[in-house]
Amino acid sequence: MFNNMKQLDTELLVGYIDNLGVDVVRQMLALYIEQSQIYLDDIAETVENENQSGWQEACHKMKGAAGSVGLSVVHQQLVQVEKSTDEWPRKREYLALLKHENQLSITTFETWLDSQ
Template structure:
């Protein structure tokens, strides 16, 4: 299927490079670590949103942005680049956080599907 190569969610060139140089087991471990860490990042982002902490919001979005880049989640990374600098009011950030959680779930499913196909 040629559609996989044009997947906007994942940096397939980066991920294929990981597979070639590190092997599938290491890539699976990297992904498992991402899944563990992202739960922490999302909790921290939510905490910053609830406390209306601009610096906390920026810091935790930045950390999650780095994690998404390391596992080739392009679309999620781009979303976090925008969120990180957001000065939206507290209520709007709650909506942004909900969208981020959904996008993260989708990115995880996309990554799992890609990895299972290898």
């Protein structure tokens, strides 16, 4: 279901660095890392409780957070699954993929940021 695309929105991130500085962008990433874990926990809880409205709400929040820090692939995955009415076993698969992609994107962001 998920499409391959550029991991980071580097145009957005370079704009942040130019306007805010590298230290502020590092703080943004640190905050995202904390928040994304909360969002992933919330999404997992909605899967356990089979709560469709909770699923949409939690995915929507994480989608916004991922987009705001330039995590293109994570954002796109959430666009694709946010309103999914697939069965819960399939949503468990989406969650596992999302966790994996989120960690990969964070690592990519950290590596990219260290090179700036």
